[in-house]
Amino acid sequence: MSFFSYQTLKKLLFKLDPETAHTLAGLGLKAVSYCPPLQKCLTRHYFVTDTSLEQTFFGRSFKNPVGLGAGFDKNGQYITAMPAIGFGFTEIGTVTPKPQDGNAKPRLFRLLDENSIQNAMGFNNKGSHYMLQQLKKLYFFDYPIGINIGKNKVTPESEALSDYETLFKAFKHYGDYIVINISSPNTPGLRDLQNENFIKAIFKMAKSITDQPIFLKIAPDMEAEDAIALCNTAVEAGAAGIIATNTTIDYTLTDSPYKKDFGGISGALLTEKSYQLFRAIGKELYGKTMLISVGGIDSAEEAYRRIKAGASLVQVYSMLVYRGPALIKEINEGLIVLLKKDGYTHISEAIGADWK
Template identity: 60%
Template sequence: MIPYERLKPLLFKLQPETAHHVVETLLRTANVCPSAFNHWTSKHFVTHELLAQELFGRSFLNPVGLAAGFDKNATMIRGMQALGFGFTEIGTVTPKPQAGNPKPRMFRHIEEETIQNAMGFNNDGMLKVQKRLKERYPFTTPIGVNIGKNKLTSDADAINDYTTLIKALHHLGDYIVINISSPNTPGLRDLQNETFITNLFEASKALTEKPILLKIAPDMEAQQAVDLTSLAVEKGADGIIATNTTIDYSLVKHPKDIGGLSGAVLKDKSFELFDAVAAELYGKTVLISAGGIDSAEEAYRRIKAGASLVQIFTALIFKGPELIRDINTGLIKLLQDDGYSNITEAIGSDRS
């Protein structure tokens, strides 16, 4: 693969969504070219006894995962594995294919190392994603499947969308993520309420033994987040992912008036909400932290606050795939410096 320091200036001359498609084409090479897969893996994938842990009945060789939204259609899984991710979350997948919101719908804030996206769950739909997963499952590293309702599905029928997706996809991934926190589907965040959470998890847990996680938005009050996630865990959620993108446009100098912000500006906002949730739920469920993570030090801060796993997305765009390796090797050093024999000893260490 072309070194990212040479590729990045070329990509940044393109519209962000076009650049993404170029990267997708490159990464799909790993699906059909074993030599490319093996070369990238040997260069990027970090394994070490300090980083390995068991979760959801699977081995996670390192704690750094790809957040949902990058590989919406399960076309890049092998490429992401080869770049060094310990796990990959695909999606968001909806029951029916949908084109998403009108273009342009993705914008760079280069100075702030931030992306603003208003994609709107554009994806190939459940059946095409199901076919792709069937061709390759089980994967060498764990796979999460992030699911959401179609834009035209009413709130009253939303649970049916989620249960339909679980029935179709649960056996083709290692965990399922309920996405009701994207700001780009009108009314979706309104489903972050007690009644919907209760009904959704009661219906969902009856359909599968696979872990089902809830992903939350960063823009709610801390107590609301604690109450909502605690209820989800009480009703059967096997984990919480905090957080999705923010609609706090004051974080960038020149915001658009649509979509959610991800990247460096989300770092503190995401951590604060994650920390509030972890204060209540650490030790009771699996916690995954996402939002603004761009270094080993930031990943370690989330781990010590209670995260078993971390996810990145936007930092990958600005810093390149070497970031995955750098975070993992940095974590090894940080764990060694603090005298830990395994990452599980560090998880939640700031809470004790």
């Protein structure tokens, strides 16, 4: 059964500027959320749930382990449409205290031959007040939501903690978990905050404000030893988990004529780099904290590889652009098959299998 050919739609969208295409895709998702019969029909088709995939975290039920990564739904406008394209949870943002336009356009590029994307968006979003209004509308919507937070571009590094404090106070009663984003390459100086002193300070501040689960999202461009040390610091400071990884600024990964010398690369080009760092983190931290893997996940096999390396959940974003919602269904259905093939009756048995 197919409601439309995504590959046909993709041909039309790819004739447009990437950011325009993104906006149109968002409008389509909003339309779905305003049409309950269509949403119900799409959900029935794309949303996969099975007892072997269902998990409970933070007191919330995750019907399947595949979520939407941060960056697509920057303003929390498409939350209710996410089950209709198969996601078991969503992560909204990155949201900053004040609205900001982001970096100058063009700032989003397709690396077509390599099923990848390069973006220099710069946390363009409508700000925390707008996001709060979106979340307040979700009175009866029972679906796991993460909120990804970051500092405003104009906020100097010395005052970054204040921005994050504002955001923790704003969202302390909303969402199921909060993600500290200090790993985007598109806000000047942001990655400089990936240091032990700042990590200790931000978690101390956050824990004084909220008891929500707080995750740290890290970049893929650190040496494994440094990444592990940073993650250990975060866990010791109270992190509920680690999300690995954000986009990469390793431009040696491609010779594409479409690549730029700025912005972060995601998609297939990031797959192996993201996996290798995640695996190193998993070896050290599996069993000590919750791990979520993101970066170039394009199949059930790749998702399963991350799960065996320690991921309780996985996230997809860029590959959705190239494959459409059928990818999410394929990953979840494929995971059911792979679990059975290895003799597992539940995904929890496979999580961290490489280290058991």
